[in-house]
Amino acid sequence: MIVVSLPILLATKPKSKDDNVSERTHYFTTAKNLLITGSNAVERLMSSYKDVVELAGHTARVATMFTVLEEASRGIYHKTLVAKKEKASEFEIEFRGDQPLAKGKLIYSTNHEIILINVPIVTPNCDIVCPSLSLHLTPGQHLLITGPNGCGKSSLFRILSGLWPVYGGELHTPKNSMFYIPQRPYMVIGNLRDQVIYPDTYADMINKQVTEEDLRKIMRMVHLEHIVERDTFHEVKDWTDILSGGEKQRMAIARLFYHKPKYALLDECTSAVSIDVESHIYQAAIDMGITLLTITHRPTLWKFHSHILQFDGTGYWEFSELNHHSRLDLKKEKEELLRAKDSAQKENRLSELNTLLCEDMTQ
Template identity: 45%
Template sequence: MMKAVENVFMKKSNRIGIMILVLILMNFSARMSKRKHSKPLKSNANKDFYKNLARILKIVIPGVNSKEFWLLMIFSGFLVSRTFLSLYVAELDGKLVSLMVKRKKKEFLFGILWWMIVAIPATYTNSMLNFIQNKLAIGFRTRLVRYMHGKYLEDETFYKLANLDDRVKNADQLITQDVNNFCHSLAGLYANLAKPILDIIIFHRQLIKNVGFEADFALNVLVQISATLMRKMTPPFGMYASEGQKLEGEYRYAQTRLIENAEEIALYNSHEREKGIIWSFYDKIVKHSKIVFKSKFWYSMLEDFVIKYYWGALGMMFASVPVFLGTYITNIRLLISASDAFGRVMYSYKEVVELGGYLSRAVELLDIFEDIKNEKFVKRNADANEIVEKRGIVIYTSDEVYFSRVPIVSPTGDILIKEMTFRIVPGMHLLVVGPNGCGKSSMFRILGGLWPVYGGCLKRPVNSEIFYLPQRPYLSLGTLRDQIIYPHNENEMEKRGYSDGDLKEILTILKMENIVEREGGWDSTKDWKEVLSFGDKQRIAMARLYYHRPKFAILDECTSAVSLEFEKIMYNHAMKLGITLMTVSHRPSLWKFHNFILQFDGQGGYVFGKLDASKRLALQEEKIKIEHQLSEMKKLEAKLVELEKTRGAMKIKRNESYSKLLNPNYLSRRRSSESK
């Protein structure tokens, strides 16, 4: 009767023990979301953390049919298998020690053989877990990077992020290094949390069965008290991780900036100044790293003491409850495994807050992408924010460019022209002139959709009907063919009905058909930026314009490196193709290709009207002639002043000579010297 009551009590104790253990784990998970700081941080495991994590998980695991979901399921299956294998190995260890003490050699040898056989699936399971974890990390990264690239490379977000918004200056760091760190941390965190929690539940259930509920409950209470103490003393590792990645990004940005502006820095001979700037960014990383190292030193010391020694001592006392050797060895093995599992849960708390740091950076970038898509820009200058928040109307048409009371405003908030109104239709070739910094390039950036319209109404063609040729053409990575058809690829070229022969005809018009053979054929791949001369680059850009044949083209000093003969060929053929030209240039040789002019005065004003090229050239020649005459007059005036000075000096010298001759003493001395 007593035996039956004891069995019932033990069964109920097992259930109660498991329930209490689950409650303890739930309490531990809940406490992970609370911090000692009065001001919650994004990087901490709080409500924002779970919300942001759920948002990212929808991206990296889009559904049950995704590869990542089934990898996660397989990974979970291997985690469960490893836990039960560990439990079986613990029991097997106890039996082997018992057989060894009882000197049962035959059974012991068979036990060792069986132990070696069990090692095969155990090692396979461990290797598969590492393999699948790495597969998950690269799968997560692929999903997240593709999603970010989709946001970053649409609607010129990459340009607007760098030029119109001041919140992020190192997007490349975020998309590459930070995303990689986050995905590996996310994949590792699942293994570091799921496996230990499963181990704790299974091992404690077995320990309760072996030694009773009371001892296990007392041990869990003591462990929970020490775990709470450790959580309260845990430094803000999430904030450290987020700040560290930010400082690394700023340091990398300083290095990139040095490379991009190498020529100007070298000409200024300012390498010492730039060295100081770069070292200032690096010093911030060093100072931050020292703070992190100090925090980790004291925390690691406390962590090792509690997990390895304090919990180990409790475990030895706990395992010594049974008297019989066989169960003692099994309990020791189970206890070591359970203690190791609980320690990994504690260690994973630090990984959770570090994951929160990476997560906050990734979500911040996605939020900025959304803001830029909705044309919400943030500038460091508060006055600029008030100006750039205003918006005008953009209407897409196919047959005109119409600025109606559109202000020309830079992203920094500088108002270059308060209101601009003019209209261009096909056949109206526009020449744009004016001093530097007056708003010419700014106007074309607004027309091209790079800058927002801050007021009024802009009617413009769609992007495929307007083409931009800068003074320094962009040459992409790829083949010679790719340079002419950019941004199209070969398939898109064929869909448009073009062939390599058609491209050769375009090059023939520009008298550079020999470049195909010279550079090794259409499929030759080189660093075209370094291979081609400046003049060849500008002719390639013009060939690109002929291939696309848009209705409107913006030509920004795009013929500055070619001769007048080639310039004439380029413009005549573009006009023959029906392309309406809008040119920014100071070269008088281009005036005859335009019939309208937009002239900026550099003081916030402008004039728009018809252009009589011959009359303007005559006026220009007369102006040059008058300026030459004025410069000659200045030279004559300077010569006259010089002659007057010489004449005055000679007059003074002559007067001094007369005064000497009239002096009696001078005459007597001269006579005496002559007589001698």
């Protein structure tokens, strides 16, 4: 404004006959508007810089994800970090340049069995969590997986799901017969029906001859019928913000009941669900003929499993039948010891119980 006003206020040129106040005011107003518009444009440009940088970051991440998915489909994997040299392992990863070689065999079984023969559990940065794992599961053998944090429980699920490569041994899995449910399930953009049938589309649902009444029954099984009554299946909302943590986990279980796979890989997927509803859900899954592979710290779920796979956190494991009654007794003894006074006998017995239960001191 000052810059525009100075030539007018300090003008020394004699005024001509044609000069008038209205013309000078017109020029002044025009210049003022141009300056204001220009300053606003500069302000918007500066404020949008943060959004542009954020967009560039998201674009780079999406592009990297597409590249990794393309390479993974062709069996190409890269070592991204330096692996820790904490302990010697009987299994060693072979490299071609900086690319680790996945030399294991993935075989799709026709008898719906899961068989692991000397399969190592290896993280993306090539840390060997477990050098060799062998087990044999048949439909109806519900498996409980336990162990301290970082021992390879979730890593095993990623290998079974095909997210991570098989670096050695043989893995026999039924094709398209496993459904993985994480602790924090993904809510898609769409209506309520899309949340239940994900990753299917509405056309897939029609081809399977599934009706909305069938979806209502599933929602009742997971105690989410109130959402259907409130919003209907056709309501499009931001379900990530609308649903609570427990409702999201039950929605993921609803997807499991919709797809009815042979095996369900459950990774702490009911941690935010009440114990009574959780027990009802597990029993319903078993009644539907779904074989459960569960990672959980809740003793109330032990009774739904027939076998147990225990990792000790050092690369060793034990696969056996599960006697949930004796295991509950050990758990109760540990809880009583934790409440007792400190003593040498207490610490020794706690160490023994942690070894038997394959748990941390804090669990």
